[in-house]
Structures are given as structure tokens and as C-alpha cells.
Amino acid sequence: MTARPLIxxxxxxxxxxxxxxxxxxxxxLELTAPQPDRSLWFFPPAVSLATVAHAVRPRPxxxxxxxxxxxxxxxxxxxxxxxxxxxxxxxxVVLIGHSERRHLFGETDDQVARKTAAVxxxxxxxxxxxxxxxxxxxxxxxxxxxxxxxxxxxxxxxxADWGRLVVAYEPVxxxxxxxxxxxxxxxxxxxxxxxxxxxxxxxxxxPILYGxxxxxxxxxxxxxxxxxxxxxxxxxxLDPDGWAELVGLEAAP
Ligand code: PEP
Numbered sequence: 001m002t003a004r005p006l007i008x009x010x011x012x013x014x015x016x017x018x019x020x021x022x023x024x025x026x027x028x029l030e031l032t033a034p035q036p037d038r039s040l041w042f043f044p045p046a047v048s049l050a051t052v053a054h055a056v057r058p059r060p061x062x063x064x065x066x067x068x069x070x071x072x073x074x075x076x077x078x079x080x081x082x083x084x085x086x087x088x089x090x091x092x093v094v095l096i097g098h099s100e101r102r103h104l105f106g107e108t109d110d111q112v113a114r115k116t117a118a119v120x121x122x123x124x125x126x127x128x129x130x131x132x133x134x135x136x137x138x139x140x141x142x143x144x145x146x147x148x149x150x151x152x153x154x155x156x157x158x159x160a161d162w163g164r165l166v167v168a169y170e171p172v173x174x175x176x177x178x179x180x181x182x183x184x185x186x187x188x189x190x191x192x193x194x195x196x197x198x199x200x201x202x203x204x205x206x207p208i209l210y211g212x213x214x215x216x217x218x219x220x221x222x223x224x225x226x227x228x229x230x231x232x233x234x235x236x237x238l239d240p241d242g243w244a245e246l247v248g249l250e251a252a253p
Contacts, residue, residue, distance in 0.1 A: 006223065007166065007207055007230030008247045009041040009127060010237030011067065011095060012048075021048035024240045025055035031244035034061035040247055041127070043067045043095045046081050053090020065093035065127065068101055071111075071118040083122045093125045097149070099172045103133075113152035120161045127166045127232070128153065129211070130193070134173035142171075146189060147196055154200045162202040166209065167193055168232040174212025176234060183225045186210045190227035205229075216246045224251060 016024055021044050032040075040062045044052045049066060056062040066086040070077050073084055086094065096119065097112035112128065119126040130149040132142045146169075157165065169189050174180050181189075190208045197206065210222055211232030222228055237243045 003037045004226070004229065005037045005039065005207075007039050007041060007209055009043065009095075009168070009209060009211075009230065009232040010243060011043045011098065011211075011232060011234045012045060012238060013067070013100070013234055014045055015238055016044060016048055018048045018051045021051050022055060025052060027240035028244055029055065029059065031240065032248065034059060035248070038247065039063065041065055041093055043093075046086070046089075049086065049089040049091055063092045063125075064090050065095055065124075066091045067095050067098070069094050069096075069115060069119065071114040083118055083124065087122065087124065091124065093127055093166075094119045095129070096126050097129045099129060099131055099170055099175055102129075103172065109149050109152045112149070113156040116153055116165070117156045120157060120164060125164050125166060127168055127209070129168045129170045129232070131170040131172050131175075131212070137171065137173065142189065143192055146192060150193065150196055154197070154202075159201050159203075162197070162206055163204055166207045168209040168211050169193060170211035170232060176213070178213050180213040180215075180218050180222070181210065183222050183228075186222060187225040187227040190225075194227075214246075216242065216249060219246055220249055220251050 042052055043065045053064045069083045069086050070080040073082050096115045101107040116126045116128055130146050132145040136145045171181050193208055207229035209230040209232045210228050214231045214233045215236045219231060236246055
């Protein structure tokens with residue numbers, strides 16, 4: 001039996017400029033080889049996109065993506081990057097609606113949906129993040145928040161396009177805190193996402209990743225749950241040796 005395909009996505013946030021990114025890739029590529037059914041996605045800062053895309057050219061198992069894009073193809077949007085620009089720099093995937101974008105920069109559910117639709121229209125794959133804050137979880141509102149975040153996506157993305165979308169469940173309270181969701185908690189929300197999409201006619205198995213304080217210590221327990229199709233990782237993806245170890249870990253037979 002072949003293992004299900006897994007995605008290991010590295011979100012570098014505002015770390016690793018072009019020089020550090022090149023050094024990271026030199027080391028990481030030396031330590032790793034492509035593995036069947038496992039793809040590795042890197043989200044470097046925009047200034048390092050071209051460097052990373054160039055470095056991973058010999059590795060078809062590795063995709064490079066932008067951490068954010070604007071939905072318009074060009075215009076007076078100081079500080080933003082467009083989808084065509086990201087594509088020209090080598091991006092094949094785009095991270096959208098990360099909780100830091102939502103909570104620190106005020107990105108709305110509607111903007112997330114507009115970006116997602118634009119990314120799909122351009123032929124790239126969006127990795128869309130959803131997740132509740134601690135107050136929302138403690139207030140029993142996890143389900144309500146996730147459904148609210150999905151709703152504009154369901155309105156703006158045609159059902160035929162959902163096959164190219166990837167969702168990441170990232171509880172905000174678990175990001176960068178060292179406090180990951182338990183495999184059961186994560187699996188429960190992944191099920192909810194699948195159910196909500198299925199109810200609105202999205203068929204097929206769309207990959208759903210878990211993100212939030214994933215490390216080499218907890219990744220196997222999380223991925224032991226069949227509801228999870230991979231992980232989105234911040235802190236533990238910044239060191240080439242540690243990231244190479246994490247993406248290479250195998251569950252005992
Ligand atoms: C993230 O940035 O998406 C993330 C999950 O960060 P960390 O792994 O550091 O919690």
C-alpha cells in the first residue's frame with residue numbers, strides 16, 4: 001500500500017533574506033533527497049523568492065511560494081506584490097490568510113477569498129489558512145469561526161477549482177507558542193472543514209494541513225491521524241538541519 005501524499009510547508013515569515021536563503025538551500029539540498037509521496041513547499045520572504053526558486057530547480061519535489069500577494073495584477077498598491085510578479089520570481093504556490101496577516105495586518109475573510117480566487121485564476125495553487133484564537137476556542141466558537149472564514153471562499157471559488165486548493169488549519173493560539181493542538185483536536189477541526197466543504201458540493205479529497213508549533217518531536221503523532229495531509233511549519237523550518245530531519249521522519253512500521 002502506498003502512503004498518502006503529504007505536504008511539508010515551511011513558512012519563513014520575515015526571516016532569511018537572499019544570502020541566508022541561499023546558504024540554507026545549499027545545506028538542505030545536501031541533506032535531503034526526494035521522497036515518494038512527500039512534497040516540500042517553501043514560503044520565503046518575497047525578496048528571497050527568486051533565489052530559492054533557482055536553488056530548487058533540480059528538485060521537482062520542492063515548490064516555492066509567496067507569503068502574500070495582492071489580488072490586482074498591478075497598480076498603485078505600495079508595498080504589495082502582484083501574482084504575476086510572484087510567478088515571474090518562481091512562485092507556484094501562495095500562502096493566503098495566514099493568521100499574522102489576518103490579525104496583525106487586518107486582512108479580512110473577504111480579502112482572503114479575493115486573493116484565493118485571483119491566485120487560482122492565474123494558475124497557481126493557494127494554501128489558505130484558517131484558525132481560531134484562544135478566546136474563540138475557550139468561548140466554544142471554534143466551529144463558528146472556521147465556518148465564517150470558509151464562507152466567502154465557498155462563494156468566490158468555483159467548485160471545479162477546489163481541487164487545486166489546499167487548506168491549513170492553524171489555531172492562532174498554537175502558532176509560535178510551543179503549544180500545539182493535540183492530534184485529536186486537529187483531526188476534529190479537519191473533519192469539520194471537510195464536512196463543511198462537502199455540504200457545499202466540494203467533492204474530492206482536498207489536502208488539509210495542520211500548523212501551530214509543529215516540531216520534530218510532535219510531527220509523527222500529528223501525521224498519524226489520517227485526517228491530516230501534512231504540516232505548515234514556522235519556527236522549526238528555519239534551520240536547514242532541523243527541517244531536513246523533520247521532513248525525513250518516518251513512522252515506525
Ligand atoms: C506558521 O507560521 O504558520 C506556524 C505554524 O508557525 P510555528 O510553526 O512557529 O508555530
